[in-house]
Amino acid sequence: MSEISFSIKDLTRRKFQTALTILGLTICASATLFLVIFGNNLGFEIAFLTIGGRLTSGFSNIFFRFVIVVSLLNIFAGAFITSFLVYMAMSERVRDIGVMKAAGCLSGSILGYFITELSILVFLSCIAGTVLGIGIYYFSINFLNFLGFSVSQVLSSWAVLLTFLVLVFVSHVFGVLPIIKAAKVKPAEALSPLYSLGTTFKLGKSVPSKLGFTFKVAYRHLVRRKFATRQAIVCLAVVLTLTTVTIAGGMIANQTTTNYVERAIGRDIVLVGHPNLTGRYVNLLSQFFEAKEMESINYLDPDFLISESVASTLSNISGVRKVDSRIVLEASVLEIPGIIPDPNDPKETIIIGDSRSDKALILGVKPELVVNEWLIMGRVFGKDDQKSTIIGDSLALEMFDDAQNQSIKVFEEIFDIVGVCLDPLNNGKVVYMPLNALSTELGQSGYNLLFLKIDPSKRLQILAEIENELSDKSLEIVELNETLDKHVKFLNNIWSLVMFLPLFSLVTATLCLLSYLMLSIAGQQREFGIMRALGAKPRSIMKIVFTQALLITLVSGAIGISVGLFVTFAFLIPEPIVSQYTLFSVAGWLLLALSLFCLSSLYPAMKAVKKSVVNALYSV
Amino acid sequence: MKKTVVLASSLCKQYQIGDLTIEALKNLDLEVEKGEFVSIYGPSGAGKTSLLNLIGGLDKPTSGKIVVFGHDLGTYDEDFLATFRCAYVGFVFQSYNLISTLTAIENVAFAVELAGWPRERIEKRSENLLKLFSLEHRANHFPAQLSGGEQQRVAFARALANNPPLLLADEPTGNLDVETGFEIVRILEKMKVEGKTVIVATHDERILELANRALRIHDGRIMGTNE
Numbered sequence: 001m002s003e004i005s006f007s008i009k010d011l012t013r014r015k016f017q018t019a020l021t022i023l024g025l026t027i028c029a030s031a032t033l034f035l036v037i038f039g040n041n042l043g044f045e046i047a048f049l050t051i052g053g054r055l056t057s058g059f060s061n062i063f064f065r066f067v068i069v070v071s072l073l074n075i076f077a078g079a080f081i082t083s084f085l086v087y088m089a090m091s092e093r094v095r096d097i098g099v100m101k102a103a104g105c106l107s108g109s110i111l112g113y114f115i116t117e118l119s120i121l122v123f124l125s126c127i128a129g130t131v132l133g134i135g136i137y138y139f140s141i142n143f144l145n146f147l148g149f150s151v152s153q154v155l156s157s158w159a160v161l162l163t164f165l166v167l168v169f170v171s172h173v174f175g176v177l178p179i180i181k182a183a184k185v186k187p188a189e190a191l192s193p194l195y196s197l198g199t200t201f202k203l204g205k206s207v208p209s210k211l212g213f214t215f216k217v218a219y220r221h222l223v224r225r226k227f228a229t230r231q232a233i234v235c236l237a238v239v240l241t242l243t244t245v246t247i248a249g250g251m252i253a254n255q256t257t258t259n260y261v262e263r264a265i266g267r268d269i270v271l272v273g274h275p276n277l278t279g280r281y282v283n284l285l286s287q288f289f290e291a292k293e294m295e296s297i298n299y300l301d302p303d304f305l306i307s308e309s310v311a312s313t314l315s316n317i318s319g320v321r322k323v324d325s326r327i328v329l330e331a332s333v334l335e336i337p338g339i340i341p342d343p344n345d346p347k348e349t350i351i352i353g354d355s356r357s358d359k360a361l362i363l364g365v366k367p368e369l370v371v372n373e374w375l376i377m378g379r380v381f382g383k384d385d386q387k388s389t390i391i392g393d394s395l396a397l398e399m400f401d402d403a404q405n406q407s408i409k410v411f412e413e414i415f416d417i418v419g420v421c422l423d424p425l426n427n428g429k430v431v432y433m434p435l436n437a438l439s440t441e442l443g444q445s446g447y448n449l450l451f452l453k454i455d456p457s458k459r460l461q462i463l464a465e466i467e468n469e470l471s472d473k474s475l476e477i478v479e480l481n482e483t484l485d486k487h488v489k490f491l492n493n494i495w496s497l498v499m500f501l502p503l504f505s506l507v508t509a510t511l512c513l514l515s516y517l518m519l520s521i522a523g524q525q526r527e528f529g530i531m532r533a534l535g536a537k538p539r540s541i542m543k544i545v546f547t548q549a550l551l552i553t554l555v556s557g558a559i560g561i562s563v564g565l566f567v568t569f570a571f572l573i574p575e576p577i578v579s580q581y582t583l584f585s586v587a588g589w590l591l592l593a594l595s596l597f598c599l600s601s602l603y604p605a606m607k608a609v610k611k612s613v614v615n616a617l618y619s620v
Numbered sequence: 621m622k623k624t625v626v627l628a629s630s631l632c633k634q635y636q637i638g639d640l641t642i643e644a645l646k647n648l649d650l651e652v653e654k655g656e657f658v659s660i661y662g663p664s665g666a667g668k669t670s671l672l673n674l675i676g677g678l679d680k681p682t683s684g685k686i687v688v689f690g691h692d693l694g695t696y697d698e699d700f701l702a703t704f705r706c707a708y709v710g711f712v713f714q715s716y717n718l719i720s721t722l723t724a725i726e727n728v729a730f731a732v733e734l735a736g737w738p739r740e741r742i743e744k745r746s747e748n749l750l751k752l753f754s755l756e757h758r759a760n761h762f763p764a765q766l767s768g769g770e771q772q773r774v775a776f777a778r779a780l781a782n783n784p785p786l787l788l789a790d791e792p793t794g795n796l797d798v799e800t801g802f803e804i805v806r807i808l809e810k811m812k813v814e815g816k817t818v819i820v821a822t823h824d825e826r827i828l829e830l831a832n833r834a835l836r837i838h839d840g841r842i843m844g845t846n847e
Contacts, residue, residue, distance in 0.1 A: 213733040217722070224721035224762070530717045533678055534778070535706025535734045537699050609698075613678045617717070 007117040010096075020518055022125050024085045025171070029129025031507070032074055033163045034136045039071030040159045041141070041152075058393030058422040059257060059288075063494065065572055066253055073242040077235075084235045086118065086175035088228065088520065093117075094182040102187040110183050118175040126167050130160060214540065217531075218547035221524070228520065229552065236556035236597070237563070243593050244564020246499075248586045249572050254495040259577040261288075261487045263373040264423045268459075270466065271478040272314065272450040274304040278478045281328065281449060284361060285483050288424035289490035299329035303474065305446045310473070314450065317465045319458040324371045324451035327364040327438055332357055333431060335399050336414055338406035352401040360395055361426040362410060364438030371453045378404050378419030386437050390419040394428030411441040424487055510600045517549060517604040528608055529616030538609035545608060549601030557594050625786060625817050626652035626675055631684035633670050633840075644670035646840035647684065654785075655815045657808075659822055659831035667840040668821035672788050675819060676709045677701040689785070706734050710779030714791035716771040718763040724774045725750060725759040731781045749777040753807070769800030776807050787811060789820040793827065805830065 011018045093114060100110050134155065141153050222229040265285065271278050276297065283292050306325070315323040337353030367381050374390075381388040389408055396403035396417075403417045408431065415433060423430050439445055454462045466477055521528075528541050569576055608616075633645040644667045652658050660668050673679040674686045677693045678701075686693050689708050693701065705711075710731075718727050728746040737745070750756045753773040763771055772792060779787055789808070793801035805826045811818055812830060820827055828834045834846040 216726075217719075217730075220726070221721045526717075527719050527721070530719055531730070532702060533676070533705065533711055533717070534731050535702050535782075537702040539699070540702075540734070613698075614673055617678070 003112045003116040006113050007120055010113075010117060011120060017522065018121070020522070021085060021088075021121055022128070024518070025121065025125030026128040026132060028081045028085065029126050029164075029167050030132035030136060031129075032077070032167065033130055033133030033160065034140070035074035036071050036163045037133070037137050037156060037159050038140060039067050039074065040156045041137075041154050058397070058428060059260075059424075059491075061397075062253060062257055062573065066249060069249075069567065069572060070242065070246050073238070073245060077238045077242050080170075080235050080238050084174065084231050086122065086171045087178050087231060088523075091178045091182070091228070091523075093179075094185060097179075097182045098185065098187045101183075107183045111179060114179045114183075115176060118172065118179065122168055122171045122175065126164055126171070129167070130164050134160065214543045214547050218544045218551060221527075221544070222548055222551055232520075232552050233556045233559070236552060237559040240557055240560025240593070241564040241567065242560075244561045244590060245567050245572070247589045247593070248565060249568040250495065250499045251582055251586050251589070252568060252576050252578055253573050254492065254499075255579060255582050256573050256577040257491050257495075258488050260375045260422045261424055261491060262484060263375065264421065264425070265480055265484045265487065266371045266373070266451070266453065267481065267484060268454050268456045269371055269480040270452040270454055270463070271480055272310075272452060272466070272470070272475055273306065273448060273478075274301075274474060275476045277304050277328070277448055278476055282478060282480075282483055284426045285424060285480070286486065287427045288487055290486075296330075299327075299448060300442065300444060304448045306448060306450060306475065307446055310470075310475070311447065311450055313469055314452060314466060317462060317469070319455040319462040320452050320466075321455060322369060322371055322453040324369045324453070325366065325435070325447040326449050326451065327435060327442070327444075327447055328449050329362055330359060331362050331410065333360045333362075333395075333399075334409035336407035336409055338402065340402060340405050353406050354401070356399045358395065358399050358429065360392075360429045360431050362431050362433065362438065364435035365432055366435050370432075371451045372421075372423075374421035374423055376419040376421045378417070381418050381432075381434065385418065386434055387415055388418045388434070389415040390421050390432040391417055392423045392425070392428035392430035393420055395430065396420040398429075410438075413437070413441055510596050514600045514603065517545070517601050518607070520548075521545060521604045521608045525608065525611065525616050526618075529611075529613055529618070532609075532613045533617055541609050542602070542605040545605035546598065546601050550598050553594055553597045557590075561590060623654040624651055625654050625656075625689060626650065626819070627685070627687040628671075628674070629685045631671075631674065631686055632682045633667070633674060633679070634682045643840055645674070645681075648837075648840065648842060650835070650842065652817065652819060654817055657812045657818045657820075657830060657832045659820050659828050659834040660837055661821070661823055661828060661834060662837035662843075666837045668837055669790055670840075671837065672790050672819065672821055675786075676711060676788050677704050706731065706782065708784055708786055710782065710784040710787045712772070712775050712779045712787070712789040712792045714794040716763070716768075716775045716795075718771055718774055718778075720763050723760050723762055724755060724766065724770075727763070727774055728777045728781050731778055735782055745781060746777075749781060750774075753777050767800075768796055769803060772796060772800070772804055773807070776804070785817060787816055787818045789818070789822075791822055792820065793822065793824045801826070 097110055097114070100113075101107070137155065138153065271281060273281070277299065280294065280297055280299075283294055286292065308325075311323050311325045314320060335353050335356040337351050337355065339349050339351055342348040342350045367383055367385065370380075376390065378390070381390060389410070391400075391403060391408060400406050400417075403420050407414050407416055409415075410431060410433065415437075421430075421432070422428070435447075452466070463477065463479075470477065528536075528544075531541060531544075532538070628648055628650040631645050631648040631650070632643070635642045635644060648667070648671065650671075660671065662668055670679070674681055674693070675688055677688065677696075681694050684694075688704075691704060693704070696704070711717075718724075719730065722730060725746050728749050729742050732742050732745055747756065747759070750759050753776060755770060755773055755777065758766060758770055758774075763774070766774065772795070776792075779789075792808070793804050796804065801824060805824070808818060808820065808827060809830055820831070822828065828846075835842050836844040836846070
């Protein structure tokens with residue numbers, strides 16, 4: 001009999017097992033493919049936002065890093081689970097291999113038969129998974145657009161091909177292992193009804209009797225089926241790492257980015273200035289979520305200037321906590337090369353920088369009165385820092401090689417860059433510098449914009465007083481809270497879209513656990529039959545299956561969640577902001593995920609006890 | 621006064637395999653009294669295992685009645701049958717059917733743990749039974765580490781752990797060599813002496829000679845009785 005015809009006949013004879021394996025593999029392959037192409041699509045969307053003049057480079061970096069880490073983890077987890085399911089399916093063929101060996105079949109032929117069978121299973125599942133994954137992808141994009149998002153369809157054929165090849169390759173590598181192992185088993189061992197590939201005769205740690213009978217049987221079963229248990233734990237740990245990164249990472253990153261924006265813009269800030277200039281400032285601030293074309297404007301028009309006396313009057317209003325007086329204007333800035341130690345030879349130095357120039361928003365501020373509390377890489381400048389600047393993240397990333405080791409030229413004067421801040425203003429293309437230095441450069445005193453930090457509890461009263469003070473002047477007041485809320489909403493929208501990934505990861509993980517349990521329980525049917533013959537009630541069997549799932553979930557949960565949190569805090573988000581509410585939400589979601597995993601074991605458990613005792617007892 | 625332990629009347633059992641209906645038992649009548657040692661013999665596929673499964677409450681009849689210790693087993697749900705098996709029946713299978721993930725002593729303890737015995741009593745009972753079957757030195761070995769004879773002795777120890785009033789054995793010497801088979805015959809002999817009700821499906825002449833009654837079963841019907 002040829003290898004192909006043997007394999008096809010063998011697979012069709014074992015209809016249920018074949019269908020279960022193909023189904024499990026198809027689900028994993030489709031979910032993995034979906035997550036990779038959807039992640040790729042999201043990456044494209046974020047890049048599109050940045051290129052389109054929205055979202056600062058610093059923010060898009062956070063989104064990018066998140067999507068890349070999640071996509072990589074997805075493909076890793078998918079390949080792991082797929083290969084594990086193949087391992088489980090192939091482990092069950094040990095007895096057949098024993099029969100073939102006993103009948104005189106050569107090891108080479110056995111390997112040929114079963115590797116062909118493995119290839120058929122893997123290719124069928126991966127092809128079906130690819131088709132299903134692409135289908136789910138298109139459905140999801142249309143569904144998201146129906147919900148009001150605006151996501152373009154960018155199906156990357158290389159991502160599809162790469163995922164398909166990785167899944168096929170890894171499944172073969174892992175699937176061949178048990179076949180080779182099984183081919184080495186002595187026929188007498190393989191034929192024994194008690195032999196199971198990957199089991200151990202070691203007793204393992206003794207189980208305290210107080211933990212009860214169900215726990216002991218479940219624990220023993222897991223310890224004895226050492227290899228399968230270890231594989232399952234590793235698989236689930238990877239999946240739970242992914243789940244943790246997506247849930248915890250997603251929620252914390254969302255809160256963190258929202259917090260960055262709030263700090264950069266400031267809450268309860270009232271802008272005072274000439275209507276042309278306040279409108280301009282709000283537009284520059286809104287570039288983050290709404291790119292707009294703007295005409296050129298003379299920021300230093302004498303009509304726009306505000307005197308020191310106005311600032312002083314406003315600062316005396318009760319409830320005005322701080323008055324941040326600024327000169328704001330647009331100008332060209334030039335990158336000044338820097339000298340840093342040579343990374344290849346620390347004794348030598350190299351010059352970095354390319355003398356690039358760009359247009360930026362220059363803001364002259366009094367360091368001690370600044371209302372913003374940006375996230376800064378580096379430091380803020382102080383009262384005496386006359387030759388220092390803080391620049392925005394987009395300017396730093398687009399115009400400099402290593403901004404903090406370089407300088408910037410503004411109006412023929414060179415300034416040190418002491419910090420890089422995450423700022424949505426003008427999409428991160430900003431330069432903050434000491435007001436005195438800017439005034440000297442411009443040869444002009446006074447301000448053109450005032451930022452008032454007010455007490456929110458007396459908002460209406462304060463606004464009325466400010467309006468009263470400004471009634472005879474051509475100045476208007478604009479509350480920045482509305483613009484800030486638009487920023488937060490924009491960020492929430494992006495995260496809602498990105499958080500579509502964890503939702504699917506969670507479903508994938510549950511389906512994979514379900515597939516594992518179905519295969520695992522199919523392998524334990526006979527033992528369950530024996531237990532029931534001896535008087536174990538169906539409830540007891542369900543408890544045993546549930547306890548097995550619980551033990552595996554808890555162990556893999558402890559590993560996966562720890563690794564996931566480590567990845568989140570160490571690599572994903574710089575200076576994460578975690579509130580108590582977020583912590584509780586993350587804990588709640590993770591608990592929900594773990595519960596979902598455990599509950600998913602109930603279905604195969606119910607299937608296990610649905611079989612009659614006699615059928616279970618005589619199942620091989 | 622004699623007490624009936626097993627009463628089967630017009631017992632039928634059919635199995636459906638695809639389109640094929642197999643009649644394993646056809647209108648079978650049987651009565652077994654307390655303390656009786658009954659052997660059932662007959663060719664493969666005659667219905668011996670099906671009959672033992674019905675007596676033990678592992679399966680339900682297609683029609684007819686099977687009453688064991690006063691319980692009409694065809695009318696109960698799976699939970700009750702599990703409790704019934706645990707309390708009344710000890711099973712010994714041809715292929716031993718030990719739980720591969722538990723050691724010898726844990727296999728023996730399994731049945732009594734299900735019955736909810738206290739920890740110390742379970743340990744004592746399991747150790748005593750293993751000693752009784754000369755297996756104390758194999759207590760912490762897994763089934764795969766035991767010989768066929770040892771596995772079958774563990775299976776007997778497990779079947780007797782609850783001290784059930786009825787022992788059902790399906791070809792208990794079927795997988796054993798002559799020498800090891802003798803050990804099993806001696807165990808059954810001891811049970812007979814102790815007055816336990818035993819029903820054994822067997823081809824083993826030594827067990828057949830031991831029985832109070834030997835029923836010949838063929839094509840799902842009892843064809844004759846040797847007393």
